[in-house]
Amino acid sequence: MFSTLVFAQSKEVSGTVTDASGITIPGVTVIELGTSNGTTTDLDGKYSLQLIDADKAVLRFTFIGYKPVEVPSAGRGSIDVAMEENVETLEEFVVIGYGTSKKKELTGATAQVKGENIEKMNIPRMDQALQGQLAGVTINTNSGSPGGSSNIRIRGLSTFGDNDPLILVDGVVYDSEGLNALNPSDIASVNVLKDATAGIYGVRAANGVILIETKKGSKGGKPRVEFDAYYGIQETSNKLDLLNAREYAVVKNEMFARGGDEVPFNNTTLGEGTNWQDSVFTMAPMQNYNLNMTGGGERTSYSIGGSYFTQDGIVGGPKSNFTRYNGRVNIVTDLSDRLELTSVMLYTHEERKALPENGIGSVLYNTVNAFPTESIRTPDGNYSYLEEVNEVINPLAQIENTNNLSKVDKFVGKEELTYTFSDALSFSNRLAYNYALVDDKVFSPLVWYGPGKAQNTAINADLDPSIVLIGDSTEIERGAAVYEQRATYLDVTFESFLNYEKNFNDIHQVKATLGASVFRRRGEALNATAYNIPNNSEDFADISANLAPGGYLNNAGSFQFEERLLSTFMRAEYTYQYKYIISGILRRDGSSKFGPNSRYGLFPTVSGAWLASEEDFFNVPSITFFKLRTSYGVSGNDQIANFAYRALLNGEGVYVFDDVITQGVALGRASNPDLQWETTRQLNVGFDLTFYDALDITMNYFQKNTFDLLFQPDVSGVIGSYGPGGQPPVINAGDVSNRGVEFELGYQTNPALDWGFGGNFNATYLRNEVLSVPEGVEFLPGAAFGVGGVVATRFQEGFPIGYYIGYETDGIWQTQTEIDNAEVEQPGARPGDLRFVDQNGDGVISFGNDDDRVMLGSPLPDFTFGLALNARYKGFDISANVYSAIGQEIIRNYERQQPYANQLDYWLDRWTGPESSNEIPRVTTGATRNTEFSDFFVEDGSFVRLRNLQLGYTIPKRWTEKAKISSLRVYVAANNLVTLTGYQGFDPDIGAAGGTLSAGVDYGFYPQARIFMGGVNLKF
């Protein structure tokens, strides 16, 4: 010892650290291994260090995002190092529930996306950026409008109720709506737990779990500043092919004549007429600015960021806007040698303006049905009335008169203290919170859309208010109204857990987690409506401005709810010789959603893996990694209304006495004290395979069965549940099965080269089937077709969730002789009518019952594919992202069945006489069964979409160096440039905004924008 000290040479070593392309890296930590002797590189990537033991010293270079490098000094005075970027590797750590695990050692089916792949998509919401990037995760847009949400489905639909996965950002619970608050650039990584290993989250895990981590800094790193900005112009990705004025007049004349009515147009040479779509769709800007700083000192690391994003809508421009301000501070600090504090804080301010969408009465529904022979404005400058079509109003007037604003202020974060007892044992305490203040304001001015329009709030074009009789004699005016609501929501989670990890002689490895969690969510709101706002103007639209006499028309409301969870969980994992891994999870949850009879549930999971490539006998040089995995376990879903287990008097019991509305009480939902959660049992078998350290393949087969569905089925009317505000009891009944195969393939060339390419491909096959429904219930009805029409979608045994049911057609009846001589009688059929198929073979087409109805399609795709490609050469990079869904159908439900409503141009090929068409029926104002829900209204919804195409150029460093810029990249990109589909509607990528059973029903869906943008990424 003594002599070593004497002879050890103290010597200086210096050098430059660069990345693979030769760009210097500042802030790299350089440490003499085995000592606390170290330094960091300066702004030019240079370092110098006095070594304690120059002969034997090993220098270790570490920097976040790069593979660590260790170099023996071997007495040299100058050591230059080129660090390789840390692309996805098996050694990478992945966040799992209450801990991390090496990707290599995972026993469950998971899928990861790195932050850069989200950021690169330039998409305002991170969930939309995930579309097509993860096998087994289906994401559909609920609306293309700014701030519109998505539908995230992991491994299919397991219930007709809430199918949203549990989303945790840095351990804080988010709902899918709340994802608007996140700036996609802040995301460091996303990990999706798809199989039963999600069971560590117990009663909330049945729909899968998405774990999102935001960016953190690294200790000892010099400050790095990144600035990103992009600006884009959006336009609609599609317009419908509607009839122009001339075509419209011809078709309508024929329609009226056939119905025996006077023809509406004596002259059909009307030219193009009004193109309502051209007026409603606009070019709209969007822009994003993002500033982020990371770094750290000896004991602390930080990541601080701020961003501003704003997007106008392609419908309505600024009337349909989403704007987000966002600030974030993440700090990790060592309070002492053993105690580490992780502090994550996010503040977001969002503002959203939205127009009516996705339903009868939405702007686009009105746009499609407005007829081309009406001009937008009358000669005197007012908006036209479109009088001949009931309940269809001038969409431009509607945009102008819609005034609503939703503002959200959100604080989200966690404080986590971890005490490390030893290398093996640590103890964490975590307090996570999510606070939101939501202000909504809806101003309804006095408007007149024309005679007889249901949306009128005035009684004439002079905007005179209606007169309301209060009591026997008091008459008051009812003018412009404003509705305001202020709601607060607070989620608090407190979690405590012990992590143990020990390696015994590189033979036995043991990991264990034991913890407890309490969760409380509370929401409260007050709302009020005020009437007779001065000047019919939004400028005065505040509930304080109520001018209605005596406060007669003022009304106020409130709500409040609270729900709680109390949980304990444990996980144990044992690995033998790095080859065999077995893991078990047990979680016990208590939920306030359920009654004392069944409040607690136990959710076990087992999983295992075999790393075959680690075996000595495994001798396939091309295969560098091969792992087989399986898991089986139980998880739950508790997403139902609070207090569904007991009977409350929250029905509506209102009657009119003495001409005054009198509030009484009435029974609400009937009780079910034995109510419990849905149970999902899932089996997963899969493997991971790597060829030559470059090509990764992952495959999974899964079988996911959900039992005891939280059902609110029809009950016998005799129980009396169907009065106002009444509901049948929630019961546990019905089973659903999801089976499928997932495939992922990834390839990346060596990042150290100055050229490269790579790609990720994923494919998912999914089969969904309802296995049973409650006794006595044939099906659960979903969305209706048309106006006051039949239910077209159902939840029914033997079919996929939300499948479509209606009449199958077999061409068109061509002649009366054909009808008379047919073996099947179709009541009311006339030549030119759709010919329905007699499914039950009784010789007659039955309307009004199921005898001749069959499955016409399903909103669920059979296959989904995602493909991401990238290539680079020197400073240039190009990337493309493609998503495809195959095998789903869409119901065309945006055509109003009214004589004067405009129609799509396929009607030009209608039946006009024998043999003229065997596909499109005749047009008539007379009574016809052609409006029955049939396959005539069902279209193939398959599509392939180029989601993002981007071309970037990184300016050579020698030009930017002087400005202290370490990297400057400029790019141009296009989103949704190309969509290949046979679907006639606006957008085939439609979600389920109206709930699970309304999926695939198109009411004039707000399409996603096609966006052309340019941007810069700047690093200092």
Added chain:
Amino acid sequence: MKRSRYTFIVAALSLVVIAAVGCRDFLDLEPEFTQDAENYFINADDYDRALTGAYDLLQGSFMSLWIGEIASDNAIAGGESVTDTEGLHEIDEMRHDAVNTELRNIFRWNYAGITRANYIMEFKDNIDFEGKTQVLAQTRFLRAFYYFELTKFFGDVPLVVDERLGAQEVNEIERTPQSEVYAQIEEDLQFAADNLDWTNPVKGRVTKGAALALLGKAQLYQSKFAEAASTFDQVIQSGQYALIDNYNNLFSVANEGHSETVFDVQYTGLEGGSYGCLICLEGNAAPGFQGIRQYDGPVYGDGNSYNLPTQDLYDAFDQSDPRRDASVLDIEAFIAAQPNPSSITYAIGGGGHTGYYNNKYIKRQGEIGLPDNDLTSPVNYRVIRYADVLLMAAEANAQTGNDGLAQQYLNEVRQRVGMPLITSGGDQLLQDIYTERRLELSGEGHRFFDLVRTGEAEENIEGFTVGKHELFPIPQLEIDLAGGNWQQNPSY
């Protein structure tokens, strides 16, 4: 150092354990600001508010009104298309079967009303307070009314009295013979009649007169003519009611509560409701739905062209009978008579067109129904008016041989509209009374049930099958959901 570390571990472990087992109370939440159904009836106000809840279901009567007209020779279904409220079109054409949304609504809504009444009766002995008997009398009236609606449509229906059924119990329940249902109806109504006053200062509360009139009607439906005659006699002799002079004023909002009012369902325009939940409406949906489609002109408002009167009904009136134009609006004639006819427009719905609209319950300008003015109007539904009582009394008397009294009542109704007096007797008199019922009460929801009860349906309704269409089918889903053991009504 070592010891403190172990202390820490123990502390950490105990924290986990405590969290796991220690705070079970944490999950015991109570709903805030809502009441629990089982512990509700504590004071008199509670009963009163529950009673208001039981009244609420009366507002679904517009459905009964529609079917009573559309199923008969008085009206067709109409609407936007033949699939718009398809159940009504099926009933119109007498091709309805056990799958029919509108019939199911009748079934569900009336049982919801019965359940709310039974809920009060279940807890009727909780406390005593002044006026309790009147609360119970109203409750029993409402229960009788809902049961009467059910048995009128479906015949034998499960009789549930003074209790609420759970999901299990409903599987074992049987259809109760109609005679037993009627016995309960009569008992409830007799109790109501015995305990209610002839008048109530609160507009909308049921009275002794309403109870007796409904009791008489129930007796008439059972062909208990003598009893019916005597029940109606009490109403007439009370002197509480009189026909108003001008038939045209019977159905206006301004004139509500007139001397001819025996039993009205109350509506308001202040919070009419929306299409989303028709049973939640506080406004009358019949005028909105029955209004003129896309109408732009004077006097009337815009509506949905439902329940359109037939030519047959229009022609049934004597030209000089003021009730024709008061009951049936000839739209073209009306427009032609206006000062500027060419400026008046309206549309024809794809569900059918007759040229006529129901002029009693029709959307009129100024009768606003908020927030969706197309949907509702504040006009009350006149369920039983005195003219109806007189005609029912006439019928009961004619059936029991009191032709003189029958003529007197019948002619009181005819005199009001200046129609010549009727002097017939026997079967002819009965026929004349039936005809008068159609003329006097058209568009008010009675016609189909009158035709069935008097055996005149086959003759007057196209497609009516004797032995089948007297009753509507029990909704198939209701049979299934009640355990699947009920026998469907004949021939369905």
